[in-house]
Amino acid sequence: MSIIVQTDIAAPRPLPQRHTPCLSRLTARRPWGPTLALRVGCWQVGVRANSAAAAEQVSALFAGARTPELDDRVPANFSVEIAGSTDSTGSRSRGLHLVYRDHEIVARRHEPGDLLLDLADLLDEIGNAERCDLLAVRAAAVVRSNQQVLLLPASWHAALLPHQARLARDGLDLLPARSHLVDGAAAQVVASTLRRRGVQPGQRLDICLWGLRVLTEHRCTLRPAEVVQLGFSTLANVDALRPRPALDGLAGLARRVPALGLPQLSSRSAVPALRELLLHA
Amino acid sequence: MTVTNNREGLSPSTVLVHRESPAVEYVEVDGETVVYDCAGNAIHLLDQIGTLLWTLLDGTASLRATSADLAAAFGRPPDEVLDDVMRFATEMEAVDLVERVG
Numbered sequence: 392m393s394i395i396v397q398t399d400i401a402a403p404r405p406l407p408q409r410h411t412p413c414l415s416r417l418t419a420r421r422p423w424g425p426t427l428a429l430r431v432g433c434w435q436v437g438v439r440a441n442s443a444a445a446a447e448q449v450s451a452l453f454a455g456a457r458t459p460e461l462d463d464r465v466p467a468n469f470s471v472e473i474a475g476s477t478d479s480t481g482s483r484s485r486g487l488h489l490v491y492r493d494h495e496i497v498a499r500r501h502e503p504g505d506l507l508l509d510l511a512d513l514l515d516e517i518g519n520a521e522r523c524d525l526l527a528v529r530a531a532a533v534v535r536s537n538q539q540v541l542l543l544p545a546s547w548h549a550a551l552l553p554h555q556a557r558l559a560r561d562g563l564d565l566l567p568a569r570s571h572l573v574d575g576a577a578a579q580v581v582a583s584t585l586r587r588r589g590v591q592p593g594q595r596l597d598i599c600l601w602g603l604r605v606l607t608e609h610r611c612t613l614r615p616a617e618v619v620q621l622g623f624s625t626l627a628n629v630d631a632l633r634p635r636p637a638l639d640g641l642a643g644l645a646r647r648v649p650a651l652g653l654p655q656l657s658s659r660s661a662v663p664a665l666r667e668l669l670l671h672a
Numbered sequence: 673m674t675v676t677n678n679r680e681g682l683s684p685s686t687v688l689v690h691r692e693s694p695a696v697e698y699v700e701v702d703g704e705t706v707v708y709d710c711a712g713n714a715i716h717l718l719d720q721i722g723t724l725l726w727t728l729l730d731g732t733a734s735l736r737a738t739s740a741d742l743a744a745a746f747g748r749p750p751d752e753v754l755d756d757v758m759r760f761a762t763e764m765e766a767v768d769l770v771e772r773v774g
Contacts, residue, residue, distance in 0.1 A: 614702065614704065615701040615702045615704070616701050616702060616704035616705065616706050616717050617717065619699060619701055619706040620706050620715055620717045623706070623708065623715050624715075633694070634694070634697040634708045634710055635693065635694075635697045635699075638697055638698070638699035638706060638708060639699055641699075642699045642700075642701040642706075645701055646701065646702070
């Protein structure tokens with residue numbers, strides 16, 4: 392499998408790294424391999440791994456984005472730690488695979504393959520923030536078997552995650568709770584991270600419902616202007632897109648897609664709440 | 673058009689205009705308006721009446737003249753409309769979405 396990373400023609404800049412004592416400790420604690428340079432949107436991003444095998448997997452997965460000539464010039468923005476690799480003390484590491492952004496753990500998985508797909512999502516997130524043609528909407532997203540998408544408050548993802556297998560049996564795919572590229576005028580999600588669910592990069596999926604977080608206890612219908620107002624705070628790329636196109640894109644989306652204000656969700660009520668939403672979608 | 677930063681209280685003779693893009697951006701959707709204040713990073717929602725008043729704050733007429741037009745259009749007492757317009761204008765100026773002309 393290979394991942395296609397969005398690129399543009401502007402000269403790339405190294406993605407800034409936060410230098411902290413924690414990062415220094417992380418660097419000292421593991422026998423990291425060389426940092427691999429990847430081009431993600433307008434950024435040069437560095438990824439390192441704690442084993443040669445993991446580095447090879449990263450290199451193969453992101454082959455289309457690799458810029459090896461910059462390997463020695465990029466900071467290690469992401470560190471991939473595969474459990475089972477031997478650390479500098481000769482002991483076995485923990486049985487959980489991790490991705491760090493600088494010094495902070497941003498993904499943890501039991502399956503290395505899942506971890507690398509999380510890394511792909513994280514890189515997409517960086518690219519999405521630079522997109523100036525589509526809305527990058529932070530949301531949980533569920534794809535129905537008819538390929539329609541429900542966008543839900545990002546906070547719903549954690550409540551739905553324990554039920555992922557049950558949702559899958561109902562023909563529902565819960566996608567990562569990161570930013571999704573949305574064409575507001577067409578009311579469609581443009582697939583990027585969706586690709587591993589059998590959807591091709593660039594494929595467009597209709598949005599059938601947009602649920603936005605409100606501070607009420609009950610679900611409520613939102614007027615289009617309320618959707619624009621609430622939706623604005625979910626955008627990850629306002630700076631790149633600029634406010635006016637962002638507002639126009641949200642207005643287009645608000646006119647075309649039914650929207651609901653949704654309260655916070657507990658894990659226990661997650662599946663029934665989602666099923667009820669599907670009746671509206 | 674000359675814009676001033678005089679922050680004394682508004683009078684009926686004051687002429688107001690939306691702050692220009694890119695300081696303020698707005699979009700109208702279904703009769704309501706969402707206004708984004710880029711400098712303050714704040715987003716405001718104007719209802720249908722607010723949207724009507726917002727469109728009239730275009731730097732061409734005083735608040736009194738605007739009120740008179742609205743009073744005539746809606747058959748309401750001019751003084752009552754002027755109070756509403758002054759209140760709205762004061763609120764818009766307080767959150768920095770408009771500026772004075774002249």
